[in-house]
Amino acid sequence: MKFLDKINRRYLILLSIILVIGSCAGYFGLRYIIVIETKESLVNKELLIKAHISEFNEIPNLYPIIELKKIDQASNKSPEFKEIEIFNEIEDELEPFLEYSTYAQINGSNYSIKLRQSIFETEDLVLILVFTLVVILLVSFGILFLISKKISRTIWADFEYNLLRIENFNFTKRDNFQLRRSNTEEFDRLYKVIERLTAKLESDYLLLKEFAENASHEIQTPISIALLNLDEILQQEFDEKTFNKVYSTINSLKRLSSLNSSLILLAKIENRQFVADQEISFHRMSKKKVEEFKPLFESNELKVEIKFSHDFCNKLNETLAERLFNNLFSNAINHNNKGGTIQIVICENEFKICNTGSDHLLTNETIFGRFTKGSSKSYGLGLAIVKNICDTNNLQIKYTKNGMHCFKICKNKENG
Amino acid sequence: MKILIIEDELELQGIISNYLNQEKYICESADNFRKADEKLSIYQYDVILLDIGLPDGNGLNLLSTIKKHQLKGGVIIISAKNSTGDKIAGLDLGADDYMTKPFELSELNSRIRAVIRRRQMNGDNIIVFNEISINTNSKTVLVDHKEIAFTKKEYDLLLFFLINKNRVLTKEVLADHLWEDNIDLAVSFDFIYTHLNNIRKKIRSAGGCDYIKTIYGMGYKFTDL
Numbered sequence: 001m002k003f004l005d006k007i008n009r010r011y012l013i014l015l016s017i018i019l020v021i022g023s024c025a026g027y028f029g030l031r032y033i034i035v036i037e038t039k040e041s042l043v044n045k046e047l048l049i050k051a052h053i054s055e056f057n058e059i060p061n062l063y064p065i066i067e068l069k070k071i072d073q074a075s076n077k078s079p080e081f082k083e084i085e086i087f088n089e090i091e092d093e094l095e096p097f098l099e100y101s102t103y104a105q106i107n108g109s110n111y112s113i114k115l116r117q118s119i120f121e122t123e124d125l126v127l128i129l130v131f132t133l134v135v136i137l138l139v140s141f142g143i144l145f146l147i148s149k150k151i152s153r154t155i156w157a158d159f160e161y162n163l164l165r166i167e168n169f170n171f172t173k174r175d176n177f178q179l180r181r182s183n184t185e186e187f188d189r190l191y192k193v194i195e196r197l198t199a200k201l202e203s204d205y206l207l208l209k210e211f212a213e214n215a216s217h218e219i220q221t222p223i224s225i226a227l228l229n230l231d232e233i234l235q236q237e238f239d240e241k242t243f244n245k246v247y248s249t250i251n252s253l254k255r256l257s258s259l260n261s262s263l264i265l266l267a268k269i270e271n272r273q274f275v276a277d278q279e280i281s282f283h284r285m286s287k288k289k290v291e292e293f294k295p296l297f298e299s300n301e302l303k304v305e306i307k308f309s310h311d312f313c314n315k316l317n318e319t320l321a322e323r324l325f326n327n328l329f330s331n332a333i334n335h336n337n338k339g340g341t342i343q344i345v346i347c348e349n350e351f352k353i354c355n356t357g358s359d360h361l362l363t364n365e366t367i368f369g370r371f372t373k374g375s376s377k378s379y380g381l382g383l384a385i386v387k388n389i390c391d392t393n394n395l396q397i398k399y400t401k402n403g404m405h406c407f408k409i410c411k412n413k414e415n416g
Numbered sequence: 417m418k419i420l421i422i423e424d425e426l427e428l429q430g431i432i433s434n435y436l437n438q439e440k441y442i443c444e445s446a447d448n449f450r451k452a453d454e455k456l457s458i459y460q461y462d463v464i465l466l467d468i469g470l471p472d473g474n475g476l477n478l479l480s481t482i483k484k485h486q487l488k489g490g491v492i493i494i495s496a497k498n499s500t501g502d503k504i505a506g507l508d509l510g511a512d513d514y515m516t517k518p519f520e521l522s523e524l525n526s527r528i529r530a531v532i533r534r535r536q537m538n539g540d541n542i543i544v545f546n547e548i549s550i551n552t553n554s555k556t557v558l559v560d561h562k563e564i565a566f567t568k569k570e571y572d573l574l575l576f577f578l579i580n581k582n583r584v585l586t587k588e589v590l591a592d593h594l595w596e597d598n599i600d601l602a603v604s605f606d607f608i609y610t611h612l613n614n615i616r617k618k619i620r621s622a623g624g625c626d627y628i629k630t631i632y633g634m635g636y637k638f639t640d641l
Binding site for chain 2: 213
């Protein structure tokens with residue numbers, strides 16, 4: 001969930017709680033105040049009536065508001081308030097009243113005084129007041145909400161912009177990585193941290209890149225000299241023993257050089273120096289590679305089948321894609337039996353290459369390890385490179401052994 | 417044919433120029449950027465071998481001097497960095513080919529010849545060895561004036577042999593030539609036998625001799641000696 005949505009959701013929940021509590025409190029509070037006021041006015045009226053009786057000796061009666069009765073005996077009951085309901089003939093319904101009953105002795109006579117005031121309107125008034133309150137609250141909350149949303153959007157704009165930049169960050173295209181500074185203190189702190197981190201990352205990246213290239217250069221040059229010298233020596237007349245020694249020395253050196261370049265390639269892949277800039281069709285690539293490897297299939301008497309139902313595509317760097325296929329194909333040839341089969345299955349969600357071959361102890365967990373060898377003639381780096389290419393390009397590779405040795409490539413689920 | 421070798425590693429420079437002298441090329445060398453730049457602006461060369469990792473500058477920057485002064489010279493970049501970026505940049509700047517160290521002398525020769533062939537479009541590009549002649553423009557092979565059909569790989573191999581005649585070529589070198597940098601894994605190179613046998617058969621059936629000598633089962637030599 002987005003940060004703003006999260007805040008807004010909390011805000012709305014809190015707002016509704018406040019509204020419910022506020023309106024209840026408002027209702028009861030107002031009602032309480034009004035009842036007290038009513039009581040006071042009833043007491044005031046009592047005084048007025050008492051004064052009226054003693055002055056004019058006349059008993060006012062105005063049902064149901066004033067109900068005066070002469071009684072024989074003085075009562076010592078203390079005055080009390082109660083809420084009652086009286087039938088209103090005009091409106092044809094029961095109406096709530098606040099009744100104040102007291103006893104008084106005026107000019108020697110005893111009176112029972114009952115003063116009532118309708119609290120029907122009061123009730124209405126309270127409701128109207130509370131309603132108004134709620135409306136005002138709602139409107140002001142709404143306006144606040146909109147304003148804060150608008151403000152947040154402008155405040156978060158820098159953040160969003162930077163986030164997008166960071167998401168698209170790529171070492172090989174660093175020149176367009178420009179973060180925007182923000183005048184919000186927290187964002188500015190974040191900006192500084194990211195700037196520092198990327199600077200550090202970049203220098204590490206360049207260092208590693210430089211190292212990989214230097215190592216390549218420094219190692220390949222002496223190997224070149226040795227190989228060229230041996231090549232010259234090879235041109236002389238030899239007996240078979242010497243020839244074989246020179247020949248095997250040449251091949252060992254070539255192996256060393258090829259190991260070196262494989263390790264450097266691994267470093268470069270891990271360092272993400274290859275930009276995945278091409279949509280590679282695994283079907284087209286398979287067909288191309290089958291054509292290229294044909295002589296190898298033929299000399300090993302291998303049968304190759306492609307089962308195609310739907311193309312499988314993925315964004316990859318072209319050099320790496322070539323390498324991926326070369327290594328998978330070489331692997332399928334190297335560890336095959338003479339007269340065996342290679343099966344390639346391409347469907348919408350996966351690419352699978354299977355080969356016949358003798359059994360070995362390697363599993364999905366161990367087969368991709370560096371210098372893990374199924375047979376002595378391989379270097380043990382081919383599949384490590386394959387795995388690395390998959391890992392850095394949102395692909396998943398799995399090895400299964402079920403009669404045939406299969407390598408299955410599918411897209412990483414997390415990233416679609 | 418005049419070749420300029422721009423290479424800072426003197427030992428490597430020596431081996432290359434020795435070999436190219438044997439192959440009847442006239443070689444000159446430069447071991448740094450300044451000397452190379454000087455020579456390039458004064459003399460004309462047919463082929464320039466350019467190592468881009470020079471101590472006093474990036475060899476790629478020499479390509480502009482070459483473009484300005486060398487009208488017919490072809491450029492082969494030799495680099496220890498197997499970097500796709502450099503390769504693309506080099507070819508974009510007008511280089512004809514790109515080789516990665518370590519390389520074979522026979523392969524170097526084959527590439528030099530290819531560059532020369534490409535640069536001399538008007539000349540008749542026919543390579544002759546006794547009764548065999550290859551026309552590199554039409555990519556046809558004549559044995560005793562009879563045309564023989566070869567597959568692309570067979571043609572490539574035969575041409576490679578003719579260019580590097582009298583030289584011992586191991587089967588790895590032949591495989592590397594056919595596949596360039598595709599296979600650096602330990603695949604068996606048995607398919608080379610098939611190609612070689614086909615070439616032999618086709619030449620023999622046209623009345624030619626078998627010049628491919630096998631050397632202890634590991635190497636081959638195209639020779640009439």
